[in-house]
Amino acid sequence: MKETFNNDDELFKAIMKNDEQAIKKYHDDIYPALRGFAHKRVKDLEAATDIATDAFCDTLKSGYKFTDLNGITWYLYNNARFKCRDHNKKKVSPQDSPLDDEKFLVADAAQFENDVIWAEFRRITYEQIKGLPRDIDRDILMLALKGYKPVEIAKQIGTYDEYVRTRIKNLAKQIRNELIDKKIITVLILLLSQISSL
């Protein structure tokens, strides 16, 4: 039976109790965005896939006393950031001396902030699509995002193109409404304040 968590606080408390269901939920939510973040930095999808998983394992094993879910999220991105740096170091020729940690943090600060905003925007939007209650709605939206036209989607799922067109418009509005309700700006601001307290 799948457990549900009503809010981030409940999920955070369960994660801190090492609850497998809670950790899996958090992993499934953040992994695609984390992999996207790493891919942006290393330009190698296979490496990004490994970096995202390794960063997740490292964060769980860190023993760090997190105070909230944003703390864990920040730690994850930061861990992935250094893994990406290490991966890129291997590709640098010996005469280009790689930056030490301190210099890297300063030089990378603005880019890191941008990449986290980018990844979190994507994560929250993707979550809204995944969270649509009807399979058919998720299928329509994902096919539309892949560039299929309403007529093609209608053929594929066996319905009318007018229905598909109407659903796409409504789903886009629904997701927009939900983003407003969830106040994604609050999430981003909290996360950014974690970064600025470095």
Added chain:
Amino acid sequence: MTQPPINLRLAELAFKKVTGNLTDEESIELEHILEISPDKRALFEELMNPDRNAEDLVSMSGSNVEASWDKVKASVPFTPKKRGSGYFIAAASVILVIGSIVVYLLWNEKNKPAIVQNANKSSTIHPVIIDSVAKIVGGDGTEIVVGRNQLGIVAYIDDKPVLMKDHTLIIPDIETRGPVIKALPGKELQVQLTDGTRVWLSGSSVLDFQEGFTTVKRTLALKGEAYFEVAKGADAHFAVNARGMKATALGTMFTISAYDKGAVITSLFEGKLNLSGGEKDMLLSKNEEAVWNNNKFLRRSLPKTSTDKMNGKINGYFLFDDKIKTILDEVAKNYSCEIVYKGDFSDKEYYGKFPRNMPIDSLLRKLSTSMVVDLALQGNKIIADFTKFK
């Protein structure tokens, strides 16, 4: 260690831009921030680019989350979950219920009666339901209900026949102090006047021929909402009186919305329209809209969705593409209902297409499911409760 300042304001403005809530002042502020910070501009443009958004989201959907989770599970020990006897009782109950349903369905399938031939059964007859759409009320108070699927003469006005043909009510010359045509709540009526002008009258709206109506005297009054396609070629001006405002034209296409409450809104799709009210006048041009309120006119551009809505009206469907409150207000007007709102709904928008002339309970049921709001009909009131889905 020092960090460059975090531009939280940019995040806030970007969010507003994404959700379509950026004001003109904020738009200028955003442009200023982006001008002084090229790296932020690059990020902002990336976030706003619909093609990139789609590409990134598709790429996210392609990530193998389960494979990653298997690796995490292999590397991190978890606290095992305890399952008490309650779990087994619950599981056993579920199995029992599913089992019972399967047995019942199989049994029912086996024992289905064979189809019985009805050759010896007596035939039954039913009256034709005329699908009432409007009432014609004569100057003497006589009322005649007309149905959409009637064909031929449905009434007489001063001994001249009123016809129903192709779902259109065809009105003859009216030389006396004329009758009133009322569209029933939730029923849209198409009317053709004696000069060839066509009118699409919304639910609960009234066309009043109080001064008569002929090819040389083309004046009528409107309560509620109607779309007019005024016949060209006539010498006389076509005039509509609506709650103290008068619209005058020769040949044109326009909508007037003049319900009991709120402003009178005139939307012009073709030609020119002269409006007058109190001591004010306004010449309205194509793709403009006039709002008449408190004896004042306000001119604005026709909203983008107006033409689609007008086409919807002609083709017999509601086209909703607006804030939920605006849509529900429109529904309430069409069905002559009051509306009561509970909870916060101000920002939510909705798009949908529904046949007009639908029973109100069916329409509310459909809207309720797709708008995520509880809509209930209590007598003549629609209760829109947004609190149940919070």
